[in-house]
Amino acid sequence: MGWAIALHGGAGDIPVTMPPERRQPREAALRHCLDIGVDALKSQKHALDVVELVVRELENNPNFNAGKGSVLTNAGTVEMEACIMDGNTKRCGAVSGLTTVINPISLSRLVMEKTPHIYLAFDGAEAFAREQGVETIDSSHFITPENIERLKQAKEAKRVQIDYSQPIQKDVENELPAASGGSQLGTVGCVAVDNQGNLAAATSTGGMVNKMVGRIGDTPIIGSGTYANNLCAVSATGKGEAIIRHTVARDVAAVMEFKGLSLKEASAYVVEECVPRGNVGLIAVSASGEVTMPFNTTGMFRACATEDGYSQIGIWTSVE
Numbered sequence: 001m002g003w004a005i006a007l008h009g010g011a012g013d014i015p016v017t018m019p020p021e022r023r024q025p026r027e028a029a030l031r032h033c034l035d036i037g038v039d040a041l042k043s044q045k046h047a048l049d050v051v052e053l054v055v056r057e058l059e060n061n062p063n064f065n066a067g068k069g070s071v072l073t074n075a076g077t078v079e080m081e082a083c084i085m086d087g088n089t090k091r092c093g094a095v096s097g098l099t100t101v102i103n104p105i106s107l108s109r110l111v112m113e114k115t116p117h118i119y120l121a122f123d124g125a126e127a128f129a130r131e132q133g134v135e136t137i138d139s140s141h142f143i144t145p146e147n148i149e150r151l152k153q154a155k156e157a158k159r160v161q162i163d164y165s166q167p168i169q170k171d172v173e174n175e176l177p178a179a180s181g182g183s184q185l186g187t188v189g190c191v192a193v194d195n196q197g198n199l200a201a202a203t204s205t206g207g208m209v210n211k212m213v214g215r216i217g218d219t220p221i222i223g224s225g226t227y228a229n230n231l232c233a234v235s236a237t238g239k240g241e242a243i244i245r246h247t248v249a250r251d252v253a254a255v256m257e258f259k260g261l262s263l264k265e266a267s268a269y270v271v272e273e274c275v276p277r278g279n280v281g282l283i284a285v286s287a288s289g290e291v292t293m294p295f296n297t298t299g300m301f302r303a304c305a306t307e308d309g310y311s312q313i314g315i316w317t318s319v320e
Helices: 020-042 047-059 104-114 122-132 145-157 240-245 248-259 263-274
Strands: 004-012 080-086 092-098 119-121 159-161 175-177 188-193 199-205 226-228 232-238 280-286 299-306 311-314
Touching: 004 020, 004 047, 004 280, 020 047, 020 188, 020 299, 020 311, 047 080, 047 104, 047 188, 047 199, 080 104, 080 226, 092 104, 092 122, 092 226, 104 122, 104 199, 119 122, 188 232, 188 280, 199 226, 199 232, 226 248, 232 240, 232 248, 232 263, 248 263, 248 280, 263 280, 280 299
Parallel strands: 004 232, 092 119
Antiparallel strands: 004 188, 004 299, 080 092, 080 199, 159 175, 188 199, 226 232, 232 280, 299 311
């Protein structure tokens, strides 16, 4: 047994022709956040503290669809959501509809630790944030020029734009019809197991470009986008509606428990056999320190490390 950590910055139709000026900052951010997580695990921090720390850092980076970089609703506003879960106790907390909270993942942990509930949303979650004294800021802080342009393009095309695609042009293939349910791409997440075998998962997102106001995706739904128990910790990313339908994160744990599969076998089964192609990616770690990062989309921004010295940062399959 040893520590292990994995993190993601979203899965989807990431074009292999993505310009270096868009790709490199994300790769650098993944490397930076991985280093933060590894250092925390080496200093004997609890897995729950580690995943919160790493996701906070990802939320503060405008290159990802969470926190500072959150995409916009069809009303031009941000509605952020997040979830955190402790594997050994199954304690968890989730939030949705946040508009002023700088780090939604930390508010989700406060829901877990300071309330009798699991999930708070919209006005109630914002009021709880103020009661707890968490850092808030005017919602304009989250509205980046890139996301304003992305929303404009999506509205003009009457489409839901894939977060990592290049700007929409006429007849561009890298977009999805709004009627298809859209996508939740660029979501960030982290899973970890520490040297004591504690498992934890955390996920945070701004949702999908041009989503309806009030839409809730898979990220804050326990067992869909986020799940941890005493066997594994999982954070999913991709098309939220598909992830919810297929209860992706819980299914990985269930297949391990009831079919006796390893983490890698269970994750591969869920990603390749259960969810239609082009819909999902996930990161997962097991209590024994195993790590896996499968996806059935074009790519997934991802990184991982284990105590035995293995480390990987990638976007596309096998050869990056």
